[in-house]
Amino acid sequence: MESKKTFFPLFVDLTGKECLVVGGGNIALRKIKSLIDYGAKVLVVSLHILPEIMELGLEFEKRGFHVSDIDNKFLVVAATDDENLNEMIVDLCETNNVLVNNITSKVYMSARFTAHIDTNEYQIAVSAKGNPRESIKLKKEIIEFLKLKK
Structure with a gap:
């Protein structure tokens, strides 16, 4: 649905x-x-x-x-x-x-979990519109780009 x-x-x-x-x-x-x-x-x-x-x-x-x-x-x-x-x-x-x-739908819900990054300075949330693998991939790219510790 x-x-x-x-x-x-x-x-x-x-x-x-x-x-x-x-x-x-x-x-x-x-x-x-x-x-x-x-x-x-x-x-x-x-x-x-x-x-x-x-x-x-x-x-x-x-x-x-x-x-x-x-x-x-x-x-x-x-x-x-x-x-x-x-x-x-x-x-x-x-x-x-x-x-x-x-967990069995990309949109049939009212709240999504995100891949997120927490540091002392930032809290960054990434959503790939229901595709957790893509969210995690982008999270890793952001960490690398900002040169943050995991």
Whole structure:
């Protein structure tokens, strides 16, 4: 269910914000680490959760997604390999004015993660409109161009 969307670039303080990640695989792990790095309070819900996620010291529940899981959440990440479930989560979040990221679409979501660079002087975010490999490639080129330490 792809549509033509444009995304407004915005930096947001996630400190203490309630976030939900539905899914427990490798992509979920990357998203969780980003959220934790920026101070979010993360709940993970999935039938299968990687041991690396369980070792992060965050709240997790080994079960399927419930509609009520999005209640009082600032941001939800639909990080399952089930495209239909992810789209249902997006629909629920959009109906309830909750920001949502969907790993199985480039546009069917309301929030995108970026490849980002943090230094003492800069915070630079790169988006290749839903193509993470291209974002990471450009991030590396920017680091090289600015001669920054990784």
